[in-house]
Amino acid sequence: MSRVQHTPLVDQRTAFAQIFGVWRPCMPRLAIGIVLSLLALLAGLELMWTAGLRLAGMAIGLWAVASIVLRLLGAGRVAGRYIERLFTHDAMFRALADLRVWFFRRLAAGSAAGLGFRRSGDLLSRLVSDVETLDGLYLRVVVPLCGAAVALALLLRAALPLAPGLAVVLAVLLLMAAIALPLVALRIGRHEGGSIAVAQAALRNGLIDLTAGLREIRAFEAEAGVASRIDVLDESLSRAQGQLARKLALAGAVSFLTGQAAIVAVLAALVGVGMTPLHPAAGCGLLFLTIAAFEASSGLTRAGVLAGTMGMAARRVVESADQPATLDRGTRPAPSGTDIALRNVSFRWSPDRPMVLRNVTLDIPSGSRVAILGPSGAGKSSLAALLLKVAVPEEGDILLGSEPLSTLRDDAVRSRIAWLSQATHLFDDTLRANLTLGRRDVTDDMLWRALDQAAIGDLVRGLPDGLETWIGEGGTRLSGGQGRRVALARTLLADAPILLLDEPTTGLDAQTAADFFSTLNDVAGDRTVIMIAHRLTGVERIDRVWRVADGQVMPAMA
Numbered sequence: 001m002s003r004v005q006h007t008p009l010v011d012q013r014t015a016f017a018q019i020f021g022v023w024r025p026c027m028p029r030l031a032i033g034i035v036l037s038l039l040a041l042l043a044g045l046e047l048m049w050t051a052g053l054r055l056a057g058m059a060i061g062l063w064a065v066a067s068i069v070l071r072l073l074g075a076g077r078v079a080g081r082y083i084e085r086l087f088t089h090d091a092m093f094r095a096l097a098d099l100r101v102w103f104f105r106r107l108a109a110g111s112a113a114g115l116g117f118r119r120s121g122d123l124l125s126r127l128v129s130d131v132e133t134l135d136g137l138y139l140r141v142v143v144p145l146c147g148a149a150v151a152l153a154l155l156l157r158a159a160l161p162l163a164p165g166l167a168v169v170l171a172v173l174l175l176m177a178a179i180a181l182p183l184v185a186l187r188i189g190r191h192e193g194g195s196i197a198v199a200q201a202a203l204r205n206g207l208i209d210l211t212a213g214l215r216e217i218r219a220f221e222a223e224a225g226v227a228s229r230i231d232v233l234d235e236s237l238s239r240a241q242g243q244l245a246r247k248l249a250l251a252g253a254v255s256f257l258t259g260q261a262a263i264v265a266v267l268a269a270l271v272g273v274g275m276t277p278l279h280p281a282a283g284c285g286l287l288f289l290t291i292a293a294f295e296a297s298s299g300l301t302r303a304g305v306l307a308g309t310m311g312m313a314a315r316r317v318v319e320s321a322d323q324p325a326t327l328d329r330g331t332r333p334a335p336s337g338t339d340i341a342l343r344n345v346s347f348r349w350s351p352d353r354p355m356v357l358r359n360v361t362l363d364i365p366s367g368s369r370v371a372i373l374g375p376s377g378a379g380k381s382s383l384a385a386l387l388l389k390v391a392v393p394e395e396g397d398i399l400l401g402s403e404p405l406s407t408l409r410d411d412a413v414r415s416r417i418a419w420l421s422q423a424t425h426l427f428d429d430t431l432r433a434n435l436t437l438g439r440r441d442v443t444d445d446m447l448w449r450a451l452d453q454a455a456i457g458d459l460v461r462g463l464p465d466g467l468e469t470w471i472g473e474g475g476t477r478l479s480g481g482q483g484r485r486v487a488l489a490r491t492l493l494a495d496a497p498i499l500l501l502d503e504p505t506t507g508l509d510a511q512t513a514a515d516f517f518s519t520l521n522d523v524a525g526d527r528t529v530i531m532i533a534h535r536l537t538g539v540e541r542i543d544r545v546w547r548v549a550d551g552q553v554m555p556a557m558a
């Protein structure tokens, strides 16, 4: 349960470019959102300007603006704000949904490629909080920046004819509030932004570890130690959040003071400090307009502080989702043949890790039953990952039905190979849903046959809810061996000509394992069976045995 040490590999600019790339189809909607928010802002600024004119005009007995204009602008501002909020948030939520789908697709495509070392809490953090943080890019940065540009233009249009010197002062202050201060805030908040994302992921990891390992924690009476580690993670997140909150407050105060300075400047001009006093009506209008313009830009300094968090979020999202890009996405459909051939295949999980397989050549003819044996860590499951195309060889070729695996579509490969992984996952759902995962076309007869073949049919028949039994998260309502048999039944149900079974009898007692192998001999029919195991029990019907050791795959005695 160590802390997540994380330095993103992708630079910020690349990350933002990639995220905006994903959002390209949403751009028209996002652009309409900007236009709507500018219209609402325009209505608000005009309202303040005319309200100022009318108020001062009435005070000095000058009928400057008809009240209907005010009413129209007031109603327009309220309606505009409502529509703009609705539209921009809707557009952003759609963009975030697209980003999540993109992230998830890329992740799913490379599920085994490196994900063995990616913590689930960290991934969850990226998928939920990091993606969520990115809404600020549009709602807190892009939209308010466009608004600040419009506010500046209106302020200059109003102030320049009245007092050019004052116009320059107001423009400088507004540029400070909208550009300079946010940039300073960006530098100040960058560190906390990164720390919060990392601390959040670390805490999530810790909590997931805690809940998943509760049984072990209790058994070893490790509650106190684990709780104190969670406290440390919690504290480091709170500390980073506290620092960020202080900086946000400071940024808010500085930005507020900039607005106040602008108001003082207009008031000074109204009473004629160092210049001819402004006309009261126009001066009052300008005062109100200034208040509104600075209010519209006030969030940008806070956004500057949060930009560090957004930058880190963007890098973390892109970095994770980028992993499968190394895999070769093929386009060809599944070939009719199912012979498997490896030709001089060398493989390692990443450039900084040692070679797992070196120059491996082997043939698995269609319909044969092959055992791949070897000690723990020899590379048997890595070989399975290569066959399933969730990892790619560094050198050499893998052929399925004489077609290079790299040219085949991922789903084509999966339609040909049914896989039982070493640590299969059962979902928090019914037995039926777990068995029919990914398949809609199975009848009850087929389900019962598969359950019987996996030697668990009688047990399920004895359950009050039968196939509708809820098996709990990770199959916790089943024993380890029962869960394994359900997973076996799921694999046997797959209508694929190749069965790839990674330690199929893990968790089964000797008799059930022997029963399983004898049924496997019957049910496999003319399917290819590739069985990964540490050793054979003697019950399996195997045509050929390969042994993996020291990166080599050598034929062994059956």
Ligand SMILES: Nc1ncnc2c1ncn2[C@@H]1O[C@H](COP(=O)(O)OP(=O)(O)OP(=O)(O)O)[C@@H](O)[C@H]1O
Pocket: 112, 113, 114, 115, 116, 117, 349, 350, 353, 356, 374, 375, 376, 377, 378, 379, 380, 381, 382, 383, 422
């Ligand atoms: N997803 C992964 N990412 C990075 N490295 C991995 C991954 N899976 C396995 N490895 C590494 O590859 C090497 C071979 O592991 P592999 O799981 O293929 O061995 P194995 O023969 O199946 O072992 P076992 O019998 O214990 O399951 C090991 O050093 C392991 O740490």
